[in-house]
Amino acid sequence: MSGDWLSRLPETAHGIKVQRPARPDVALPDGYDEAVPLVDPYEAYAFQSFRRRNADGTITYCLPTDERHDNSSGVIHGGLLMTFADSVLGYAAWGACPPNSWCVTVSQSSTFLRAGRPGDLIEVTPVVTRATRTMVFTRGDFLVRGEAIFQAASVWKITGQ
Amino acid sequence: MGGFNAYVGPLLRDPSKAAGDEKRFAFLPEAKHLNGGGALHGGFLMTIADNVLGFTVHEQTDGKVASTVTLNTDFLAGGVAGAVLWGRAAITRRTRSLIFVAGDLSQDGKLLMTATGIWKIIGA
Numbered sequence: 001m002s003g004d005w006l007s008r009l010p011e012t013a014h015g016i017k018v019q020r021p022a023r024p025d026v027a028l029p030d031g032y033d034e035a036v037p038l039v040d041p042y043e044a045y046a047f048q049s050f051r052r053r054n055a056d057g058t059i060t061y062c063l064p065t066d067e068r069h070d071n072s073s074g075v076i077h078g079g080l081l082m083t084f085a086d087s088v089l090g091y092a093a094w095g096a097c098p099p100n101s102w103c104v105t106v107s108q109s110s111t112f113l114r115a116g117r118p119g120d121l122i123e124v125t126p127v128v129t130r131a132t133r134t135m136v137f138t139r140g141d142f143l144v145r146g147e148a149i150f151q152a153a154s155v156w157k158i159t160g161q
Numbered sequence: 162m163g164g165f166n167a168y169v170g171p172l173l174r175d176p177s178k179a180a181g182d183e184k185r186f187a188f189l190p191e192a193k194h195l196n197g198g199g200a201l202h203g204g205f206l207m208t209i210a211d212n213v214l215g216f217t218v219h220e221q222t223d224g225k226v227a228s229t230v231t232l233n234t235d236f237l238a239g240g241v242a243g244a245v246l247w248g249r250a251a252i253t254r255r256t257r258s259l260i261f262v263a264g265d266l267s268q269d270g271k272l273l274m275t276a277t278g279i280w281k282i283i284g285a
Binding site: 016017019039040041042043045046067068069070071072073075077078079080082083084085086087104105106107108109110111112115 | 164165166167168169192193194195196197198202203204205207208209211212226228229230231232233234235236239
């Protein structure tokens with residue numbers, strides 16, 4: 001079930017070691033091509049995300065939630081949503097950085113619209129709102145079955161190499 | 162605590178301290194809480210901020226459940242594994258249905274994150 005995406009994970013991404021997921025048995029969701037090669041230990045510990053490239057050049061990411069993500073009252077923990085946001089908005093921000101530079105989160109605003117439940121598939125197509133010489137502004141709406149449950153907007157500082 | 166909080170790791174609280182007191186909450190980060198650059202992951206810091214502010218909120222809800230509506234987090238400096246991450250939070254305003262709260266996370270005397278949030282008391 002999962003072996004296919006797992007065996008296709010590269011050893012490195014952006015020159016950084018790709019982490020092995022804490023749970024390798026997550027199924028590839030319908031409509032998605034590949035697992036995101038997560039280089040951050042905390043992300044690989046907390047979830048496995050997947051992505052597809054859309055015809056318009058955007059990238060849509062998804063996160064299949066499971067019982068790990070319960071806030072112990074049957075609702076998805078806000079920390080998971082904020083971590084997923086930091087991950088995908090980071091990919092969008094990095095894509096807007098000049099070659100040989102990278103960026104770090106300076107600020108993230110998170111808005112919780114409705115409760116998600118473990119088992120829900122969370123989907124997002126991150127947007128770069130603006131990029132300057134030193135900063136990148138990103139945002140994303142996080143959907144479950146097409147309905148927004150969470151919004152995040154973040155500011156990134158571009159760091160020279 | 163079950164679910165994601167237990168999975169991420171134990172957040173400790175000093176029972177001798179009250180809302181607003183420095184070093185009221187503590188968490189010892191490990192390698193699994195890092196990003197690929199070797200610093201504490203931003204999502205991890207936001208997870209801990211949500212819990213520190215959320216615990217402080219729930220002291221004011223008379224047993225009712227409240228949920229996060231907004232959480233704004235600023236990243237002032239990078240953190241490391243193996244040194245205690247300290248947290249504190251205090252209520253800034255309470256209305257019938259909303260609680261406004263502010264807090265911060267620090268490590269080795271250095272401020273890593275400031276956070277403000279609004280919680281909604283469910284059913285209020």
